[in-house]
Amino acid sequence: MAQLWGGRFTKETDKLVYNFNASISFDQKFYKEDIEGSIAHVTMLGKVGILTAEETEAIIRTLKDILSEVENGTLEISDEYEDIHSFVEANLIDRLGDTGKKLHTGRSRNDQVALDMRLYTRKQIKETDLELKELLETILKIMKENTETIMPGFTHLQKAQPITLAHHMGAYFEMFKRDRLRLHDIYERMNYCPLGSGALAGTTYPLDREYTAELLEFYGPTLNSMDGVSDRDYLIEFLSALSTIMMHLSRFSEEVIIWNSNEYQFVEIDDAYSTGSSIMPQKKNPDIAELVRGKTGRVYGALMSLLTTMKGIPLAYNKDMQEDKELSFDAMDTAKGCIALFNGMLATMKFNKDRMRKSANNGFTNATDAADYLVKHGVPFRDAHGIVGRIVLYCLDKNIAIDDMSLEELKAISPVFEEDIYDAISMETCVNTRLTIGAPSKKAMEDAIRKEEEYLSNDWKHE
Structure with missing residues (x-):
């Protein structure tokens, strides 16, 4: 068992205890961040004179070799090592001897793992943001193509008022736009x-923390x-987002499922993006x-797990915090994959516009x-409400729409009522007379689009 802390101990760690304690099975996921952080640390050690130029160059070159070999598959990360930090350092020492042992000068595994997790989370925020941007572009395309596609709007899953497909999609655009803003906000707060x-x-040791932060594209040191x-606030915030x-x-999925019924x-x-039934050929x-x-439940579970883990931890680092990784990694991968x-x-979805229009017509x-x-x-609103209620009952009895009633x-x-009622209650009139900001009329939607x-063109700059 490759351990970097054996000097204090006289007994071999029990295998079961070792496996329980080890994190290599999941923290190997950020081997790249670990090596990137080590290169920055060594570069800084060379700058302040703790390492010689030759030592600095040798360690950086060898770290890059290890990274290259892991990525091309010639060097395997194995569970012989307790964690990813041990794997990288042990391989460095195997290749450089005493020079490799100087890598950890002025550093603890505590700040090393804190850095790795922060670097990894920062990268995941950027990747998630890009996935959301692509989704927003798809939604916006549908909006542009459907400013005149009339459909029913719902409350309580009952048809309420006519809207357009563009208007309905615009609601989700706003949701995912807010999601991106949350990611940007988290990034700004965590980037130290x-x-x-x-x-x-x-x-x-006379470390230059500002320099290390600059090398790793942080705004500064904590x-x-x-x-x-x-x-781990930044990780809790990210899981919450x-x-x-x-x-x-x-x-959105629930609506697609209903709309597909x-x-x-x-x-x-x-x-x-769909499958058939093994027994029912029509499905x-x-x-x-x-x-x-x-x-969705998996991601919620990761958030609740980390909140529960962190709630009772006194300062500073405790081993409980190793539990910040597995479920978080799963949540990050799950969310990106789902988006x-x-x-x-x-x-690739096709919208049955005629069906949507008929549904709006037939739903009062x-x-x-x-x-x-x-x-x-001139009719008081409460009286008008009652009159139209009687009209709806009449139509239900006759199995017709309001538009089908004779004058x-x-x-x-x-x-x-006069002849102009038919124009007043046409679907187009119902939609296009709603001109306030955020309403479904063609004009309001074109302004929103x-x-x-403009929002999508002024993209987030996080470098």
């Missing part, structure tokens, strides 16, 4: 370098060494949407506009 914090109290090694992203994806038939999911199942909805797959499903979604018509002709039938319920295009 813990390396140089030592075990918890810094070090007596300002308290105890917090530097024990802070991922949970919100998954909640949005799950809501035989009763709605609003959408047709591409064959590549086309929305598997991707259902899996995204299901996997990408959902985007693929959405981009223009009832509010009929009441507004009466109000504009005589309408006048029998209220003499206020211009703003969303």
Whole structure:
């Protein structure tokens, strides 16, 4: 067992205890960040004169060789080592002898793992942001193509008022836009370098922490060494943001699942993103949407796990904090995969526009506009509400839409109605007279689309 801390101990660690304690099975995921951090640390040690130029050059060259060999598969990360830090350092020492042993000067595994996790999380935030941007571009394309595609808007899963598909998609655009803003906010707050914090109290070596932070593209070093090694707020915030992203994806997936049902038939999911039944040949199942909805729980679980782990930990580092990795890695991979797959499903989905339009017509979604018509002709709103309620009951009894009623039938319920009622309650009028900011009219949506295009063109600069 390759251990870097054996001097104090006289007995061999029990194998079961060793395996329980080891993290190599999952923290090998950030081998690149570990080597990147070590190169920056060694570069700084050379700058301040703790290492000679020859030692600095030899260690950096060998670290790059190790990275290259891991990536091309000639060097395998094995569970012979306790963690990824031990693997890298042991291989360095095997190749450089005493020079390799100087890598860890002025550094603890505590600030090393804090750095690795921060570097890895920072990279994941950037990658998640890019996935969300691609999803937003897909949503915006659908919005542009469907400013006149009328469909029912719902409350309580009941048809409420006519809207357009562009308007419906625009709601999700706003959600995922907020998700990106949360990621940007987390990035700004977390982008400080813990390396140089030592075990918890810094070090007596004359480290240049500002220089190390600069090499690793941080805004600067963390300002308290105890917090530097024990802070996982940024990871909790990221998991919280991922949970919100998954909640949005799950809501969207639920709608796709409903829209795909035989009763709605609003959408047709591409064959590549659906499956059939092993026994029922007529089925086309929305598997991707259902899996995204299901996997939301995994991401929530990672957030709750880390919150629970961190709630009772005194300062500074404690081994409990090793539990920040496995579920977090899974949540990061799950969220990115779900965004990408959902985007693929959405981009290839066909919308049954005629079906959407008929659904809006047959759902009394223009009832509010009929009441507004009466109000504009002097009828008090509460009375107008009651009149239209009687009209709806009449239509239900006759199995017709309000638009199908003759003027005589309408006048029998209220003499206020005139021929212009039909134009007033047409789907186009119901939608396009709603001109306020954020409303579904073609004009309001075109204004919104211009703003969303501007937002996407002014992209986040995080370097």
